[in-house]
Amino acid sequence: MAHEMTVREVRDAVRSRARSAADVCRDALARIEAVNPQLNAFNTIVSDRAMARAQEIDRAPDCWRDAPLTGVPVALKDNLCTRGVRTTASSRMLEHYVPPYDATVVARLERAGAVIVGKTNCDEFAMGSSNETSAFGPVRNPWALDRIPGGTSGGSAAAVAAGLTPMALGSDTGGSIRQPAAMCGVVGLKPTYGRVSRYGLIAHASSLDQIGPLTRTVHDAALTLGVLAGSDAADATSATEPVPDYTAALTGDVRGTRIGIPRALLEGIDAEVSRAMVAALDVLGTRGATLVDVDLPHARYATPVYYLVSTAEASSNLARYDGVRYGFRAANGPATANGPARAGHHDLKAMYSQTRARGFGPEVKRRIMLGTYVLSAGYYDAYYLKAQQVRTLILRDYTQAFTHVDVVAMPTSPTPAVRIGERIADPVQMYLMDVFTVSANLSGLPAISVPCGFTLGRLPIGLQLMGRRFDEATLLRVADAYERDTEWSKQSPLPISSR
Numbered sequence: 001m002a003h004e005m006t007v008r009e010v011r012d013a014v015r016s017r018a019r020s021a022a023d024v025c026r027d028a029l030a031r032i033e034a035v036n037p038q039l040n041a042f043n044t045i046v047s048d049r050a051m052a053r054a055q056e057i058d059r060a061p062d063c064w065r066d067a068p069l070t071g072v073p074v075a076l077k078d079n080l081c082t083r084g085v086r087t088t089a090s091s092r093m094l095e096h097y098v099p100p101y102d103a104t105v106v107a108r109l110e111r112a113g114a115v116i117v118g119k120t121n122c123d124e125f126a127m128g129s130s131n132e133t134s135a136f137g138p139v140r141n142p143w144a145l146d147r148i149p150g151g152t153s154g155g156s157a158a159a160v161a162a163g164l165t166p167m168a169l170g171s172d173t174g175g176s177i178r179q180p181a182a183m184c185g186v187v188g189l190k191p192t193y194g195r196v197s198r199y200g201l202i203a204h205a206s207s208l209d210q211i212g213p214l215t216r217t218v219h220d221a222a223l224t225l226g227v228l229a230g231s232d233a234a235d236a237t238s239a240t241e242p243v244p245d246y247t248a249a250l251t252g253d254v255r256g257t258r259i260g261i262p263r264a265l266l267e268g269i270d271a272e273v274s275r276a277m278v279a280a281l282d283v284l285g286t287r288g289a290t291l292v293d294v295d296l297p298h299a300r301y302a303t304p305v306y307y308l309v310s311t312a313e314a315s316s317n318l319a320r321y322d323g324v325r326y327g328f329r330a331a332n333g334p335a336t337a338n339g340p341a342r343a344g345h346h347d348l349k350a351m352y353s354q355t356r357a358r359g360f361g362p363e364v365k366r367r368i369m370l371g372t373y374v375l376s377a378g379y380y381d382a383y384y385l386k387a388q389q390v391r392t393l394i395l396r397d398y399t400q401a402f403t404h405v406d407v408v409a410m411p412t413s414p415t416p417a418v419r420i421g422e423r424i425a426d427p428v429q430m431y432l433m434d435v436f437t438v439s440a441n442l443s444g445l446p447a448i449s450v451p452c453g454f455t456l457g458r459l460p461i462g463l464q465l466m467g468r469r470f471d472e473a474t475l476l477r478v479a480d481a482y483e484r485d486t487e488w489s490k491q492s493p494l495p496i497s498s499r
């Protein structure tokens with residue numbers, strides 16, 4: 001079926017003219033129209049723009065014969081700026097914001113021949129772990145419509161899992177590509193910090209954010225990373241490290257590759273997740289990888305450290321939404337004891353506070369308050385500084401581990417997808433869902449989530465692999481070798497595809 005094609009298959013079909021880009025695009029749009037109302041995966045669908053672009057590709061086949069993504073429909077998380085296309089970060093604050101420029105990754109995808117079909121729903125300003133903090137309602141998991149798709153790139157993960165597009169981009173500050181990939185049964189890759197330009201990504205926490213792909217296969221993740229990666233004059237933190245041919249690294253050979261397992265960290269996780277992980281490591285062992293125990297003594301502090309560092313940075317990044325420079329401005333003052341609501345603002349402070357009170361949702365406000373608190377003069381040393389120090393210890397644990405292993409393996413999420421509404425009332429329970437993903441961001445390391453099985457109730461489970469800085473090639477090689485021996489990525493969510 002067309003909607004089960006991979007990035008590579010679609011591209012090859014369009015390049016060889018077995019199918020036209022317009023035909024592929026029309027199919028994708030029709031499927032989005034049919035399926036999206038059940039999922040709420042898209043905030044914006046740009047049908048006319050996409051069809052015009054696909055036809056343009058069809059008119060100039062010679063220009064696109066060697067492009068890596070010729071005619072491939074893609075979806076973008078709605079925190080990636082698109083020139084002329086509304087970009088909301090799933091917030092009322094930016095509900096009507098139309099950026100005057102493209103994010104670097106958007107420009108690179110289009111230069112590679114991709115066709116953007118729409119912007120995907122996510123948690124508000126990429127803050128959450130379940131996609132329930134979106135101002136535009138939760139996304140539903142294609143494998144079980146009463147469950148979360150994971151967050152914050154939940155719309156992107158659901159779109160790929162349901163076959164709406166073969167690839168989507170997400171952003172990952174503390175797990176937001178990998179965790180929804182795991183919960184929706186797709187591949188999600190967070191590159192090394194600096195590997196991909198962040199220019200045009202609406203910032204959550206600038207020292208942690210990275211953009212990366214969600215795909216059905218590891219090969220497609222490698223292909224997409226090759227398009228996205230590389231230095232960018234517009235992002236001073238983007239790395240000049242050369243970009244290898246990631247697809248060439250997919251040899252299927254893991255003989256002698258050393259995989260570290262942090263056993264102490266894995267105690268008490270969900271039994272089905274644990275069983276799936278052990279079975280996955282067995283597969284890699286059979287292929288010739290060596291399994292080794294590793295010690296990550298500071299990893300158990302990663303979640304609190306992450307929520308101190310990320311909220312501090314978020315409180316600073318979000319200060320720009322003041323009703324003057326971007327997006328929403330509260331139209332008038334509130335009714336007070338002194339009189340009815342006013343038509344205009346006489347007082348700048350009242351305008352700021354009304355704009356921020358109405359424009360941001362509860363989770364974003366909680367982060368701004370937490371972050372402002374940990375940065376305040378009296379508490380900076382006790383919280384922010386201390387967190388940065390422990391962050392260094394977490395990185396040192398990994399540096400030490402990578403002197404004797406090539407990758408570190410653990411589950412992506414401690415549990416499979418929970419029901420919508422199950423955790424949203426308890427922020428701490430929600431934050432604990434990030435226990436295995438935040439370390440990669442705190443230490444800047446690359447990490448991938450690859451499907452590794454299902455629960456008895458047919459909910460997907462993800463295996464996470466973390467690697468050395470700028471060694472995405474090894475991660476992709478190991479994940480691809482695993483994928484070759486298993487059938488997980490070939491399965492489709494039945495409730496959706498049977499309709």
Ligand code: GLN
Nearest residue numbers: 126128172173174175176
């Ligand atoms: N769940 C984490 C948070 O809420 C990570 C979010 C992300 O990676 N964008 O901050």
